[in-house]
Amino acid sequence: MADRLGDCVRWGQRLLKRLGRWRYAWNRWATWPRRATGNLALAPGVRLYVPLRCDGEGKVRVGEKTRLGCRNSVQYGNGSILLQARDSKSSIQIGRNCAFSNNVSIVSMEFVEIGDDCLIGELVSIMDSDFHGIDPDKRRSDAVQSAPVKLENNVWLGSRVIIQKGVTVGANSIITPNAVVTASVPANTIAGGIPARVIRELTQSSSPLPDRP
Numbered sequence: 001m002a003d004r005l006g007d008c009v010r011w012g013q014r015l016l017k018r019l020g021r022w023r024y025a026w027n028r029w030a031t032w033p034r035r036a037t038g039n040l041a042l043a044p045g046v047r048l049y050v051p052l053r054c055d056g057e058g059k060v061r062v063g064e065k066t067r068l069g070c071r072n073s074v075q076y077g078n079g080s081i082l083l084q085a086r087d088s089k090s091s092i093q094i095g096r097n098c099a100f101s102n103n104v105s106i107v108s109m110e111f112v113e114i115g116d117d118c119l120i121g122e123l124v125s126i127m128d129s130d131f132h133g134i135d136p137d138k139r140r141s142d143a144v145q146s147a148p149v150k151l152e153n154n155v156w157l158g159s160r161v162i163i164q165k166g167v168t169v170g171a172n173s174i175i176t177p178n179a180v181v182t183a184s185v186p187a188n189t190i191a192g193g194i195p196a197r198v199i200r201e202l203t204q205s206s207s208p209l210p211d212r213p
Contacts, residue, residue, distance in 0.1 A: 027049070031052055040054045040062075043065075049069030053083070060094075062083075073121075094114045098119070101120060108128050110128050110146045112126055112128050113148070121159035122159050125162045126149055129145065130146075150167075151168075152169065154171055155172070158179070161178070171187045173202070175190075
């Protein structure tokens, strides 16, 4: 009886694993309309563990072996990721071997670039524009300020980080959870807070980055 029960459990586990693979395949297939129009390009080895929303008029490029979504991380709703190059001249470029957690939003009016080997935590928001003016009389006008955003290679953004327009985060740097980054962060540093400030520099003896956000 115990052997039979064990066989049933193992069969159920195999079934769930296969269904999970079908779900990942469906997430990729659902992006076909955007890929067919050239607005979205997914390099070989890109894995979609959650649905991808990509509904802007610009171009989105995702590098090889990048993972979008994480099965073991916090997930709100279906955990979908938004990559929106909003204007026809807008662009989002993501490097190779990056790992995104769930519910990440990247919205571009100009250009957002993410380098290779970056880790992006859940609920991270990256925007290269204010989208609305500060002047109360012009808050709904089209005259908004935008400036490109760049994450260099091997950057780690913790959970719920906000990256605002014009920011460059230098290679290997870490942004701690809940930080709001309004100014550029140098390479090989840890920064955090609201607004984010450099906390300390990274050294060779610093702990290595984990392999997922």
